[in-house]
Amino acid sequence: MTEKVRAPFAGLVPPLGPSPQHVAIIMDGNGRWANSQGLPRTAGHEAGEISLMDTIAGAIEAGVRYLSVYAFSTENWRRSPAEVRFLMGYSRKVLRARRDELDSWGVRVRWSGRRPKLWTSVIRELEVAEEQTKHNHTLDLIMCLNYGGRAEIADAATKIVSRVVKGELKPGQISEKTFASHLYLPDVPEVDLLIRTSGESRFSNFLLWQCAYAEMSFVDLPWPQFRREHLWDEIAAYAGRERRFGGAVDKVRQ
Ligand code: FPP
Numbered sequence: 001m002t003e004k005v006r007a008p009f010a011g012l013v014p015p016l017g018p019s020p021q022h023v024a025i026i027m028d029g030n031g032r033w034a035n036s037q038g039l040p041r042t043a044g045h046e047a048g049e050i051s052l053m054d055t056i057a058g059a060i061e062a063g064v065r066y067l068s069v070y071a072f073s074t075e076n077w078r079r080s081p082a083e084v085r086f087l088m089g090y091s092r093k094v095l096r097a098r099r100d101e102l103d104s105w106g107v108r109v110r111w112s113g114r115r116p117k118l119w120t121s122v123i124r125e126l127e128v129a130e131e132q133t134k135h136n137h138t139l140d141l142i143m144c145l146n147y148g149g150r151a152e153i154a155d156a157a158t159k160i161v162s163r164v165v166k167g168e169l170k171p172g173q174i175s176e177k178t179f180a181s182h183l184y185l186p187d188v189p190e191v192d193l194l195i196r197t198s199g200e201s202r203f204s205n206f207l208l209w210q211c212a213y214a215e216m217s218f219v220d221l222p223w224p225q226f227r228r229e230h231l232w233d234e235i236a237a238y239a240g241r242e243r244r245f246g247g248a249v250d251k252v253r254q
Contacts, residue, residue, distance in 0.1 A: 002097045005053040008060040008105055016232055017239030020192030022066040023059060023231075024207050024214070027052065029198025029222030036222075042086045047224035049094055053101075058228020059139060060105060062235050066140045066188055070206050074114060074148030088119045091145060095125040099132060106138030112184045113147035114155070142188065149208030156182035183209060190214070193238045195231070197223045213245050 030044030037043070052069060059067045072087055079087075095109070102109060109129040126143065159182045163169040169178070180186060191207055191214040199220045203211065217234045219226065 003050055005050060005057060005101075008057045013061045014232060016062050016235050019063040019235055020215075020238055021064070022068070022189050022191050022193075022210075023064050023235075024068040024070075024191045024194045024211065025055065026070045026194070026196040026204060026206055027223040027226075028196055028200055028204075030224060032198065033222035033224045041083060042090075044222070044224055045087060045090055049090075049098075051223050051226045052094075053098065054227050055231050056102070056107065056139070056141060057105065058231045060107070061228065062232060064139060064235075066142065068112070068142040068144055068188075068191065068207060070144050070147065070204075072113075072145045072147070073205060074146060074151050075205065077117065088122055091143075092119070092122050092125045095122075095129050095143075099129045102129075102141065103133050103136065106136045108133045108136040108138075108140045110140055110142050110185060110188075111145060112142050112152075113145045114151055115146075118146040140188065142185065144206070147206075149203070149205045152184055153209055155184070180209065193217065193234065195219060195234055197221055197226050213243070215241055215243065 027048055030048045031041035034041050034044030056067060071091060077084060111126040111130065156179060160174060164171060191210045194211050194214040195217045197219045201218045215238055219230060
């Protein structure tokens with residue numbers, strides 16, 4: 001039985017200040033949380049589904065336009081075969097079970113990641129969700145599955161080289177803008193706020209290009225305990241930060 005999550009705007013939303021347009025989340029700590037409860041690691045991933053749905057609802061309420069979530073990395077294949085199997089099957093199940101609910105919230109589901117190795121049935125489920133929700137524009141939910149930041153950069157380089165070989169591009173035309181236009185989802189803006197749960201402070205190969213100027217928040221809670229209110233706390237903190245993008249302002253009065 002799929003547990004219901006409070007739909008966006010079915011409760012009170014506090015005033016939050018200006019929202020980041022693109023929030024990215026490293027949903028970490030599922031396994032440790034489960035083990036601390038005497039449960040197998042997979043129970044942590046199951047509990048993480050509710051956190052994910054609640055966070056999506058909270059992001060919509062906060063006015064976030066793009067939400068990228070790290071569901072399975074190109075390095076996660078190193079986990080035990082049983083855990084990999086579970087994560088593949090569970091991703092498929094979550095996509096199928098939550099598709100209509102996400103659609104009714106106006107969410108457009110999108111996939112970012114590499115095709116090779118990813119289970120065909122998972123790709124199929126992603127494509128069904130993408131097709132069903134393609135006209136929604138409340139929030140783009142970017143499911144990063146078999147995703148790696150270095151892999152994405154290497155894949156962009158491969159596409160550019162093949163265009164150069166075909167004579168479609170000259171080496172001198174390859175600017176940062178050209179490069180970015182060869183990433184998996186070139187229309188998605190850079191990340192404004194990167195959140196990682198579980199107290200670890202690492203990037204772990206997530207959206208390396210897109211996070212160049214992201215503000216970072218490391219939250220000391222395992223992902224299964226994360227809820228929309230925690231997202232709002234991070235958004236409120238983000239609103240108070242000064243983003244300079246390499247620029248500088250001299251604040252000493254003359
Ligand atoms: C990281 O925690 C989490 C993952 C690798 C999987 C994320 C999956 C979900 C949140 C489940 C719901 C969503 C989908 C689409 C399947 P970890 O296992 O690395 O935890 P640890 O650091 O404590 O070991």
